[in-house]
Amino acid sequence: MGIASAVQAATSWWAVYYSDHQMVSAFVGYLHLVGLMVGGGTALAIDRQVLASARRGDTGRRATALAALRGSHTVVIPALALVVATGALMTVADLSTFLGSQLFWTKMVLVGLLFANGAGLVAAERAYVVSEQVTVWRRLVAVSGASFCLWLITLWMGVWLAVAA
Numbered sequence: 001m002g003i004a005s006a007v008q009a010a011t012s013w014w015a016v017y018y019s020d021h022q023m024v025s026a027f028v029g030y031l032h033l034v035g036l037m038v039g040g041g042t043a044l045a046i047d048r049q050v051l052a053s054a055r056r057g058d059t060g061r062r063a064t065a066l067a068a069l070r071g072s073h074t075v076v077i078p079a080l081a082l083v084v085a086t087g088a089l090m091t092v093a094d095l096s097t098f099l100g101s102q103l104f105w106t107k108m109v110l111v112g113l114l115f116a117n118g119a120g121l122v123a124a125e126r127a128y129v130v131s132e133q134v135t136v137w138r139r140l141v142a143v144s145g146a147s148f149c150l151w152l153i154t155l156w157m158g159v160w161l162a163v164a165a
């Protein structure tokens with residue numbers, strides 16, 4: 001038995017339960033969006049703050065953005081864990097559809113890039129705290145710009161997936 005069919009067998013009760021209970025499927029989808037609003041909203045707000053501090057020598061804004069960034073992980077990481085958990089619940093509720101969907105895999109690649117980029121953001125933040133060098137701040141700005149774009153592109157993939165998977 002392949003991994004996909006083993007997962008399908010282990011979770012078939014959930015697929016049935018999910019499709020039989022609209023309140024449950026609505027609630028799981030709602031929690032996916034809660035994680036996105038709280039985690040994605042926080043992340044986007046901070047990306048904007050970092051981008052706004054890109055101007056040469058704007059050390060005041062940099063300090064404010066850095067403080068916001070450092071305080072954000074305790075919100076963003078649990079919220080993203082909720083997004084991943086609810087995403088997994090929705091995936092196994094209709095496994096064969098999603099595993100066979102190119103759109104789904106495109107979204108997963110984007111989610112991977114988003115998370116890897118987030119790790120890069122944390123790395124750049126830590127490097128800046130140690131060195132306080134302008135080149136490191138520029139890296140932080142570039143990674144924040146990528147984060148902003150990846151959030152919005154992944155959001156589009158999520159919406160499109162719900163329509164066209």
Ligand code: HEM
Pocket residue numbers: 029032036040083084086087088090091098111114151152154155157158159161162163165
């Ligand atoms: C590992 C992470 C993720 C998994 C496994 C996942 C999986 C899914 C699945 C299976 C659906 C349901 C599609 C359908 O109803 O046919 C969905 C909906 C959605 N996802 Fe994700 N997702 C993940 C992360 C994300 C991220 C990071 C974003 C945004 C940046 C996102 C945005 C959305 C949106 C907007 C919807 C549509 C909600 C709706 O219209 O009801 N997802 N996701």
